[in-house]
Amino acid sequence: MTKRVLLTGAILAAALATGQAAAQQQPQAQPGQPQKPMTAQEAKAMFAEKFKAADADNDGKLTRQEAEAGMPEVAKNFDKIDRKKTGYVTQKQVGSYAVAKAKQRKTAQDPSSLN
Numbered sequence: 018m019t020k021r022v023l024l025t026g027a028i029l030a031a032a033l034a035t036g037q038a039a040a041q042q043q044p045q046a047q048p049g050q051p052q053k054p055m056t057a058q059e060a061k062a063m064f065a066e067k068f069k070a071a072d073a074d075n076d077g078k079l080t081r082q083e084a085e086a087g088m089p090e091v092a093k094n095f096d097k098i099d100r101k102k103t104g105y106v107t108q109k110q111v112g113s114y115a116v117a118k119a120k121q122r123k124t125a126q127d128p129s130s131l132n
Contacts, residue, residue, distance in 0.1 A: 064111075065108065068088065071086065071088045072087075077108075084106065098111055
């Protein structure tokens with residue numbers, strides 16, 4: 018997998034986890050200066066923080082109810098992320114789902130990227 022897909026996946030995971038909060042939490046750019054995009058490391062840290070805050074019982078997993086309360090975008094895609102139907106999702110599962118979605122989008126935009 019290319020670094021670009023992984024970076025896109027990390028940013029997508031953060032966006033999935035935080036919804037619009039990521040964009041709202043970034044510092045405002047000065048007038049006339051473009052806003053700096055979030056790095057993969059920043060996105061990953063934001064995602065981990067949001068996941069931890071949503072994990073009410075601190076077991077490292079989100080149930081559907083925890084996701085609904087703290088990570089609505091994860092809740093919205095819960096059944097797709099919880100492929101083993103365990104009733105919970107982990108950070109790794111959410112990240113894997115986000116990477117897979119990013120890869121699907123990239124392939125849809127540029128089918129030659131499969132080579």
